[in-house]
Structure formats: C-alpha cells, structure tokens
Amino acid sequence: MFLVIRVRGTTGVNRDIAETLKMLRLTRINHAVLIEENPSFNGMLQKAKDYITWGEIDSETLVKIIAKRGRIVGGDKITDEYLLENSDYSSIDELANGLLNSEIKAQDIDMKPVFRLHPPRKGYESIRLSFNEGGSLGFRGDLIKDLAKKMI
Structure with a gap:
C-alpha cells in the first residue's frame, strides 16, 4: 500500500498529468491518498512523478x-x-x-x-528536484512516514 502526497500546484500542468492527478484524487497541494500497488497505479505514479511523492506506509x-x-x-x-x-x-x-x-x-x-494534511514542519525540500537529488518529488520508499509525521 502506498501513501501518495501532492507536493506541487496546478500552474502549468500538462493536461494529461492533470487528468492523472484528478483520477488519483489529488486535486490540491498537501492532499494524500492511499493506493494499492498494482501496474495501473504504478503507471499513473510514474506519469505524475513531477508533482507528487509516494512510498510504502506502515501501520x-x-x-x-x-x-x-x-x-x-x-x-x-x-x-x-x-x-x-x-x-x-x-x-x-x-x-x-x-x-x-x-x-x-x-x-x-x-x-x-483523501486526507487533508498540513504543510510539513520546516517546509519541503526543493519541490523541483526528485527525492534522490535532495528534493521532495518521486518515490521515497519507507521514508514517506517521516514526511507524513511532519504533516499530520
């Protein structure tokens, strides 16, 4: 099970990506949803990876x-x-x-x-870089729980 959080807003979003975000129910910044891990959702996550962050959530x-x-x-x-x-x-x-x-x-x-979360305490890292590059976007793995705790 993945926790997916929208990080970036709607300005300048490609129409295909905007529709994907709408299908994921991520219509606003700091909204989070739970999705199952399957190929169709994985494709949607990859398509919208420049606007969201996600990872495996624990109990x-x-x-x-x-x-x-x-x-x-x-x-x-x-x-x-x-x-x-x-x-x-x-x-x-x-x-x-x-x-x-x-x-x-x-x-x-x-x-x-949809869970409406607060902005994270101490803010996001860069919202234009992937998580691997020191930013906030893309796949985080187990580290999504740290971001979620900062946003609760």
Whole structure:
C-alpha cells in the first residue's frame, strides 16, 4: 500500500498529468491518498512523478493519519466508537491493518479517501528536484512516514 502526497500546484500542468492527478484524487497541494500497488497505479505514479511523492506506509503511521486527519462523509472525525457502530472493526488500529492488507476499502465505512494534511514542519525540500537529488518529488520508499509525521 502506498501513501501518495501532492507536493506541487496546478500552474502549468500538462493536461494529461492533470487528468492523472484528478483520477488519483489529488486535486490540491498537501492532499494524500492511499493506493494499492498494482501496474495501473504504478503507471499513473510514474506519469505524475513531477508533482507528487509516494512510498510504502506502515501501520503505525497510518493509524496516526486516520486518527488525526481521517474524516467520514459529513466531516466528522473517525473514532473508535464510530467504527464499533458502523463497521466490523473495533479500533483504528484494526482498521489500519485492514486497509493495509486490502481487506476493506475506505468507502466501505464511509471514510473519505483523501486526507487533508498540513504543510510539513520546516517546509519541503526543493519541490523541483526528485527525492534522490535532495528534493521532495518521486518515490521515497519507507521514508514517506517521516514526511507524513511532519504533516499530520
């Protein structure tokens, strides 16, 4: 499971890339989504690599993101009480493990698929360079959790 975060804005974006970002539901800066690792999504990530960053997310970071920034349709926060009443899961930890193992989708429990994050504390590195070159764009691997923690 990948966490994908939009880093750059819309000015001067090629139409094909803008449509790809729209299909990924990344319409604004600092929005994040969870996507599965499969060939079609990998192609979309490669196409939009100059505007996003992504990496493999672990359970601990996903629990923090859902607890702080997860919302249900209507704008309310996701709580353990809500999960007990409206799903088969009794806590956010179990929900995070279910999402990571692809047992459940966010829409099944009326969770919004997009997480609206804050800008990272201390800012991004360069938003024009790839992560390998010292910037913020592209594939980060496990280091996406560090960026996510700065943005929660």
